[in-house]
Amino acid sequence: MGRTIAIANQKGGVGKTTTCINLAASLAATRRRVLLVDMDPQGNATMGSGVDKNDLPLTTCDLLLGEASVEQILQRPDGINYDVLPANSDLTAAEISLMNSSERERKLRDCLQGVRDQYDYILVDCPPSLNMLTLNGLVAAQSVMIPMQCEYYALEGLSALLNTIERVRGSVNPELKVEGLLRTMFDPRNNLANDVSGQLLVHFPQQVYRTVIPRNVRLAEAPSHGLPVITYDKTSRGALAYLALAGEILRKDQDLQAAQQANLMGAGGVV
Numbered sequence: 001m002g003r004t005i006a007i008a009n010q011k012g013g014v015g016k017t018t019t020c021i022n023l024a025a026s027l028a029a030t031r032r033r034v035l036l037v038d039m040d041p042q043g044n045a046t047m048g049s050g051v052d053k054n055d056l057p058l059t060t061c062d063l064l065l066g067e068a069s070v071e072q073i074l075q076r077p078d079g080i081n082y083d084v085l086p087a088n089s090d091l092t093a094a095e096i097s098l099m100n101s102s103e104r105e106r107k108l109r110d111c112l113q114g115v116r117d118q119y120d121y122i123l124v125d126c127p128p129s130l131n132m133l134t135l136n137g138l139v140a141a142q143s144v145m146i147p148m149q150c151e152y153y154a155l156e157g158l159s160a161l162l163n164t165i166e167r168v169r170g171s172v173n174p175e176l177k178v179e180g181l182l183r184t185m186f187d188p189r190n191n192l193a194n195d196v197s198g199q200l201l202v203h204f205p206q207q208v209y210r211t212v213i214p215r216n217v218r219l220a221e222a223p224s225h226g227l228p229v230i231t232y233d234k235t236s237r238g239a240l241a242y243l244a245l246a247g248e249i250l251r252k253d254q255d256l257q258a259a260q261q262a263n264l265m266g267a268g269g270v271v
């Protein structure tokens with residue numbers, strides 16, 4: 001059964017979409033089956049995955065409104081090693097329609113339920129807001145990855161997001177965890193960035209990824225070619241950083257599985 005990770009931060013421009021695209025490609029490069037779900041009306045993850053958002057018969061809007069199935073919407077562009085559920089500005093209409101619908105925050109979860117066992121990882125790119133679309137992402141997911149730039153206001157935004165995650169856990173999705181905090185666009189020459197990074201490590205030692213994503217121009221260029229950076233320039237620092245992040249996540253998952261298995265065997269021994 002695939003693990004669904006929402007990539008969220010209500011702050012704009014922190015690297016959510018860049019992380020979603022490049023983590024999807026990096027996990028897929030290690031032969032994991034990956035689905036990317038675009039839940040942002042900006043459609044940046046769609047375009048960055050080589051799908052033209054202006055030429056889409058069906059999108060995640062139709063999915064949420066119950067007018068199309070995952071299989072009907074799915075795209076796999078040339079040169080892309082993961083599946084994409086694309087989005088465009090139509091998704092804004094879905095958000096408004098959902099407001100009047102029952103179980104409105106569970107729509108994405110219900111839609112993905114049937115395909116979860118076809119993937120190892122499902123990554124959901126959320127919009128820069130704590131709205132109904134992000135809420136659908138948080139309810140569909142088992143965990144949330146939070147990309148953040150190490151700057152002054154980052155920690156303030158983080159507590160609002162952690163509160164939201166806590167509320168979702170206390171109501172509709174008790175299994176929701178924080179997958180990890182990812183330091184993005186990091187410049188080690190910047191003193192403030194180093195300070196904020198240090199504070200993150202003090203306050204969230206278990207949750208901050210060891211992998212740091214550097215500021216790298218190749219990461220910014222790749223989307224205009226509709227390609228993940230590991231395809232656009234596999235030797236760039238950006239590509240190496242996202243491959244390292246994928247490695248860190250896979251190792252964590254393997255350790256967790258091993259611990260769970262050991263627990264099961266321990267329990268069996270007692271019985």
Ligand SMILES: Nc1ncnc2c1ncn2[C@@H]1O[C@H](COP(=O)(O)OP(=O)(O)OP(=O)(O)O)[C@@H](O)[C@H]1O
Nearest residue numbers: 012013014015016017018128185214215216219220
């Ligand atoms: N590590 C990086 N180095 C250089 N540029 C980056 C890096 N990460 C992201 N960018 C650039 O910064 C901008 C914002 O990144 P991105 O779109 O991934 O953020 P976002 O959080 O998804 O934004 P939004 O909140 O609008 O959805 C983009 O132009 C992207 O190409």
Ligand SMILES: [Mg+2]
Nearest residue numbers: 016017040044
């Ligand atoms: Mg984005």
